[in-house]
Amino acid sequence: MMLANPGGLWALALIPLLLLLYVLRTQRRRMAMSSVRLWRGFGEELEARRQWRPPRPNWLLALQLAVVVLGSGALARPTLLQVTGGTHLVVVLDASASMGATDVPPHRFAEAQRLALGQLVALGPNDHATVIRAGASARVLAQAASPAQARAAIEQTSVGEAPGDLRTALLLANAAAELPAGAPRIVVYSDGAYAPPLLPQEPVAPVEFVPIGQRDDNVAVTALALRRPPSGGATTGFARVVNFGSAAVQVPARVLVDTLPREVRTLDLPPGAAATLTFTVPPGARTVAVQVDARDLLAADNRAEARTPGSGEHQVTVVSAQPDLLVRALRALPGVQVAAVRPEEYQGARLAPLVVFDGYLPPALPPTDVIVVNPPPGGPLPVRGTAAAPGVLGYDPTSPLLDAVEPAALQFGRLVRLDPPAWLTPVLWTSDGPALLEGTHEGRRVLVLAFDLRASNLPRLRAFPLLLANALDWLGWDDPGGTVRAGQPVRLPALAAGRIEQPGGGQALPPGAMAYAGTERVGRYVVPAARPGDPPAAEFRVGLLAPEESQLAPRAQPALAGTGPPAPLATPALALTGGLLLAVLGLHVAEWWWWAKRS
């Protein structure tokens, strides 16, 4: 039995009220008698004078209690569950990049949609369907809906260009199969181009796998990386091209620098073979793309694009009376352009997305990411004073800020003692207070180095550039390889807002967004600057770069089949509310009859 409205059972609270009415006495009726002589002296007389009386067996009370109980039951809208012939079809559509292969025209995903719609046609009006899209993230498009609603959900969805999350999709399907919407049946439409998913421990319904796809002709760029040697010099590019088809191919591979062809090579690739391209990136290049001009089944993996490291896209403003140390260290990091501003020139200066304050703090922090070094008193950070040469007491070894940094080697000549606000978390602390803190305040990320840089040994250590590099990574400026895998979330700079331009159209960014996960399309993503004319607040390129998605050969999934007979589930069959209301009515009639008989 299932209660559609369990809150209706609160009406049972009327039972104590009803009993109270029977326990408490109302004003007694006066009844004239010929003589009260024979009524005097009963033991009940004393009891009758009390304002309450113990409850006695009473048919009227029993009927009223039954009315309350049945009425509460009716309000709770109980439904008798029983196995019926209804079916609950759970459709899982693989919307990963490989489903965009065109061996089944127009593409595999369209074929999956067609087959799923064909299954829906067989459903009757008492059947239900759930539709789950296994894209970069699994989403339920329709849950235990009517066949018409499920049809609309299937028709409106589309294939993605990212690896699919079939594991989560199967977990969602298993949970949907437990809904009381009919005998469940899970059908997965996929080409099997994914890592074997983990099935639920106790599947409640058999999982049917419907393979999609016929051929495997595909050549893909599976890796692209641009590296600049630490010693300087030209940036070198590496790319990997794989033939996933069962036939040998000869494909031209082109290297494009800033969208202009730079180099073309013809690759002879036997079945399953891979070729590595190595090339030199000319100085000043901003982007590099590798593209294979193959007439294969999947176009999304034919091109990969990356931003060159050190392309000077990260602007940093250093506000300091003596900025030389910081400017030199920051300029040593790839892709960073530094501008120095003296404290007296801070008002009205054009600030970069990252501002480093050294020995100076304005009354209010700017709306950018901030690194504060040696915070002075009187600023937005509460300073209690200074301490001389404190020793390091401890640090957070899990903090990415201290990657490859040895805190024990640090010596602080003068520590600024802070009363850190709640949004700052100490990462490294000394006997006189925290020396390194991180936090997020009003949408901006803040890193505090609470010590005088020049009084410490940090500038002389290798840890100095490492700490700054880690800080930039922590601020979301990391750029490993210069490209992002489709489906992976991307950190956004502070106070990035407005819209993000992406392949297939723009999308609004909520205020305070610190990351963006909608990278399901391959291409260039740009967050425009707040002020026209400024460089973009963020820009990144998304490539498929997923060999499991590029391997298009249809694969069976034996682990998905034969998971047992369908478990009959309870489905709503008989609503009891009407019957209960009839019973309440009958009891009311009996109560009326009883009362009329007595009065």
Place this chain on the structure above:
Amino acid sequence: MRLQDTLLQLWRSATPRPTRSVRLRDEAFLRRLERLALALQRPPTGGLAGDHRSRRRSDAPEFADYRTYSPGDDFRRIDWKAYARLNALYYRQGEAQDEVTLYLLLDTSPSMDWGTPNKLDYARQLAGALGYLSLARLDAVGVSTLDPRAPRLEPLRGKGQASRLFGYLDALATVPAGGAVVTLGESLRAWRRTARRGVVVLLTDAFFPEDAPRPPGDTLPQRCAAPLGELAGAGFEPVLLHLLSPQELAPELTGDLELVDCESGELVPVSLTPETLARYQARLEAWCRELERYCSARRITYVRLSTATPLEEAVLGELRRRGLVI
């Protein structure tokens, strides 16, 4: 005046009761009544000639007894055949027939003006029926109430006086509640001073005012019915017709009530349950049996009647079975 009395009067004024006429219009019933007669436990010993055998001897033709002849006796009543056999003169005596005086005493206390059918109405009709059959049998019928201040109807004789009898009964009214309390003993003693011996039929519910306060639960009937015993000792032939309404015999009440005595205005709060009602009925039955036992010990005819009993069945059935009429 107490609050209870005020409430009681308000209740009475708010519930006017239609009064049923005591006139007996059923000719067949009247004919049947004319064939009945009062059954006496003790024959009358004097008075006017009537329809009842008397203990007195007379010169009536019906033979009753012999006695020795005395000079001056009517020699025509000497039994000469006995003289021939016994050689002694015997005088034949005849049986005298005297009238009986029937006194109908009605209780007009407020407790009688209660119940459905109303007890006072029922008492008046029953008194009318008994009075009519007595008038038809050449008996004298006098009617009075237990209220000594109320006018009496002096003994009437002959069927022709039936209309006066009925008119008197129609005009009877109950004593207003809260008036002077007169006990049964005082009433009967006052009434006895002006009455001669006869049959006294008291129609009452036996809820007499009490002579003295008594502890709760004390309902011994002899305390209230003792004056009837005094009446029997004074040569009267008392009959107690105990009238109770169905609501008194088997009350159908429930819940929490405050019972108001319609005579005294006394309030008794009760919580009526089936157990309480059963205890009340047991107490009522014991009270009636005690009253009956007390009456039978003093040769007082006791008849309990429910006002739900039809009048014909009461007179022709119950009173006949109990030997009050024959």
